[in-house]
Amino acid sequence: MPSTKGDVYMEILKIALTGGPCGGKTTSIQAIEEEFKEKGYHVIVVPEAATILINSGIRPFGNNALTMDGFQKYVMETQLFLEEQATKAAKEIDAPTIIVCDRGLLDDKAYVSDETFKKLIKDFNVTQFELLNRYNLVIHLTTAADGKEEYYTTSNNGARIETPEEARQKDRRTLESWLGHDNLKIMGNDTDFETKIANVIREIYQMLKAPYPIQKQEKYLVDTFDKELIMQLHPVIIDIEQYVQDKDNGDIIYRKSTKDNETKYTKITKTDTQTPEERIVTRKNISEDEYYSNMPSNIKPIRKRRYCFAYQNQYFRLDEFESGLTILEIEDTNKTRRRVFPNFVSVLEDVTTNPDYKNVAIYNRLNATQKTYQKKC
Numbered sequence: 001m002p003s004t005k006g007d008v009y010m011e012i013l014k015i016a017l018t019g020g021p022c023g024g025k026t027t028s029i030q031a032i033e034e035e036f037k038e039k040g041y042h043v044i045v046v047p048e049a050a051t052i053l054i055n056s057g058i059r060p061f062g063n064n065a066l067t068m069d070g071f072q073k074y075v076m077e078t079q080l081f082l083e084e085q086a087t088k089a090a091k092e093i094d095a096p097t098i099i100v101c102d103r104g105l106l107d108d109k110a111y112v113s114d115e116t117f118k119k120l121i122k123d124f125n126v127t128q129f130e131l132l133n134r135y136n137l138v139i140h141l142t143t144a145a146d147g148k149e150e151y152y153t154t155s156n157n158g159a160r161i162e163t164p165e166e167a168r169q170k171d172r173r174t175l176e177s178w179l180g181h182d183n184l185k186i187m188g189n190d191t192d193f194e195t196k197i198a199n200v201i202r203e204i205y206q207m208l209k210a211p212y213p214i215q216k217q218e219k220y221l222v223d224t225f226d227k228e229l230i231m232q233l234h235p236v237i238i239d240i241e242q243y244v245q246d247k248d249n250g251d252i253i254y255r256k257s258t259k260d261n262e263t264k265y266t267k268i269t270k271t272d273t274q275t276p277e278e279r280i281v282t283r284k285n286i287s288e289d290e291y292y293s294n295m296p297s298n299i300k301p302i303r304k305r306r307y308c309f310a311y312q313n314q315y316f317r318l319d320e321f322e323s324g325l326t327i328l329e330i331e332d333t334n335k336t337r338r339r340v341f342p343n344f345v346s347v348l349e350d351v352t353t354n355p356d357y358k359n360v361a362i363y364n365r366l367n368a369t370q371k372t373y374q375k376k377c
Helices: 025-037 049-055 068-092 105-111 114-123 128-132 164-178 193-207 227-231 288-293 359-376
Strands: 012-018 042-046 097-102 137-141 184-187 214-216 218-225 236-247 250-259 262-272 278-286 302-311 314-321 326-331 345-350
Touching: 012 025, 012 068, 012 164, 012 193, 025 042, 025 097, 025 137, 025 193, 042 068, 049 068, 068 097, 068 105, 068 114, 105 114, 105 128, 105 164, 114 128, 128 262, 137 164, 137 193, 184 193, 184 314, 236 359, 250 278, 250 359, 262 288, 302 359
Parallel strands: 012 097, 012 137, 042 097, 137 184
Antiparallel strands: 214 278, 218 326, 218 345, 236 250, 236 302, 250 262, 262 278, 302 314, 314 326
16 A cells, blocks of 8 residues: 555546547646645646657658658657657655556557557567557547537647548547546547546546445347448457456456566456445456466466447447457446447346356355366366
8 A cells, every 4th residue: 555645645646638639638637636636635737749840840741841751750759758758757855646658659550550560569668568558548639520519629729730620530539549547538529528527537536445446347149240330340359368266245356468478467356345247356467477377276366358449429348259249348437428339239138136147156156167167078
């Protein structure tokens, strides 16, 4: 448990605010500073690297313009430096600190081809998986050009030149870059602007729960889904192997996640609360040795393929287990709106509060099935 100063926990929370142009990032940063400084947190803002460069004369448009590929290399180099300096400073400050990044490093992917981006991160000796996991929380603020076109403007930012259609395209590309993050939150335009900003603040409060964040998650049992249609949404696909240990009022998940031949190991602790759809969740990166050393010798890990995708400003995770079981999960900030399921997923029932579909119950049931099958053989 982190040390405390009063009622505030001594830790560093790193947030990436992302999304298309004119989504509310600047207003959100101002609101975050006002709200959390008053509560005793120190807030460090990492400004948008692209805007710094454009305002200083290094730009991909106009006279003496750089190519977009060349410009994005400067953007990534600048952002890496700024984030490194912010993190160093945060470690020296004797106060709980929130680092707010005006865009995250994976935003660069929305502005270049996939091939160029792969070369770019190779030049900086980082991987896409590393960039995905360097932030505790990623908040995607949907551009006003998508759903609130009457409020879309380029007049308040000299570095913004996109038409509404270009803004929508970049918004979609940016969101796709972050699919697969454990704490990706989508702030759509189905509310008024003030509520949108308030939802940003609420998500940060949930991450700062003393001492752990609350996870609000819905689970649905799926009958069938159309893989061809889901692939049209450009999902992030993660192959997961995990085993679960039961504990009082919750469970502990040891997880091996593989994406594009990159693997990370995580220990996830989930503790029940009095609200069925809310759980206290902590995640800790662990070594490969720790993953295998804690694995029970008499039980096999279960395997599933996870499809992470966005649909109508909702972030979905669809888990397809080797056994044939399929579960659809959703974490949505706006709890009052009507749930809109993808038209390519056939949902059987809501199992959010069904104890048979908790992680440990699924794990034990699938292992029992495996053992029975092995005995018959």
